[in-house]
Amino acid sequence: MLFGPVWSRRFGWSLGVNQFPEKLCTYACPYCQLGPGKVTVERVKLCDPQKLVKELKGVKGHYDVITFVPEGEPLLDLRLGECSKAAKEFSGKKTVLLTNASLLYDPEVAKNAYPFDVVSIKVDAGNERTWRRVNAPHEALKFDEVVSGILKFSRTFGGELVTETMVVKGYNDSKDELKEIAEIINEINPKVAFIMVPTRPPTIPVEPGDVELALRVFKEVIGDNVVPITQRSFASYPKDEKDLATIAKVHPVPKKLFSEVPEGCSVVTYMGEEFVRC
Numbered sequence: 001m002l003f004g005p006v007w008s009r010r011f012g013w014s015l016g017v018n019q020f021p022e023k024l025c026t027y028a029c030p031y032c033q034l035g036p037g038k039v040t041v042e043r044v045k046l047c048d049p050q051k052l053v054k055e056l057k058g059v060k061g062h063y064d065v066i067t068f069v070p071e072g073e074p075l076l077d078l079r080l081g082e083c084s085k086a087a088k089e090f091s092g093k094k095t096v097l098l099t100n101a102s103l104l105y106d107p108e109v110a111k112n113a114y115p116f117d118v119v120s121i122k123v124d125a126g127n128e129r130t131w132r133r134v135n136a137p138h139e140a141l142k143f144d145e146v147v148s149g150i151l152k153f154s155r156t157f158g159g160e161l162v163t164e165t166m167v168v169k170g171y172n173d174s175k176d177e178l179k180e181i182a183e184i185i186n187e188i189n190p191k192v193a194f195i196m197v198p199t200r201p202p203t204i205p206v207e208p209g210d211v212e213l214a215l216r217v218f219k220e221v222i223g224d225n226v227v228p229i230t231q232r233s234f235a236s237y238p239k240d241e242k243d244l245a246t247i248a249k250v251h252p253v254p255k256k257l258f259s260e261v262p263e264g265c266s267v268v269t270y271m272g273e274e275f276v277r278c
């Protein structure tokens with residue numbers, strides 16, 4: 001269930017939790033580094049708090065935060081809130097949630113996000129048409145409902161809120177679209193608005209969008225708390241190939257870090273580099 005710790009420019013040394021046995025998400029973003037998977041809004045019990053604490057007891061290396069970053073949308077897990085509380089109680093570390101925020105409109109789901117210290121919300125689109133292309137949501141979801149759920153959460157959450165926007169060429173990187181996204185982020189009022197581009201193999205071929213333009217437009221609307229992250233660092237990755245394979249379940253890892261491709265994993269190429277996805 002645990003992987004890492006790996007270095008994160010946003011959060012420091014991050015111990016990852018992946019409680020999902022396979023990819024489950026409310027979205028099917030074309031840029032998703034996990035590849036295709038089940039698109040659903042049905043929530044299931046996945047994380048076992050006792051098992052998580054048992055695993056945490058065995059962690060030797062230093063870590064600053066515990067990040068829930070499973071194969072898919074973490075709020076699909078009915079036990080996410082329980083697990084984050086258990087992880088925090090045991091370790092005393094900050095807990096971080098990376099969510100696409102599509103289910104936050106439901107108060108029962110949002111209850112699972114409030115116990116976190118840091119919540120990072122995905123905002124890739126400022127209108128329904130772009131949202132359907134860049135996030136390919138489950139048919140039961142409605143853009144206006146998702147946005148109002150995010151805004152309600154942002155006004156009531158007491159921890160640190162950040163946003164992340166994946167800028168994808170031809171999907172959401174026109175000036176008008178970036179402005180619409182920035183206006184929603186401005187209402188959310190996050191501590192930092194991160195701008196990202198695809199740097200690992202996507203599900204279908206996509207290219208990085210115009211980061212310079214995104215940065216300019218975001219700064220005009222939001223102000224200076226906008227940070228672009230356009231490169232991944234793999235320097236902190238463990239040497240042990242079993243540990244590397246657990247990371248490759250959620251983040252494709254450069255093939256050059258493996259002596260051989262682990263069983264059950266595949267090789268995918270993106271922007272001239274080979275990656276292992278497990």
Ligand code: SF4
Nearest residue numbers: 025027029032072100
């Ligand atoms: S990028 Fe995130 S939100 Fe999009 S399909 Fe992948 S896991 Fe789901």
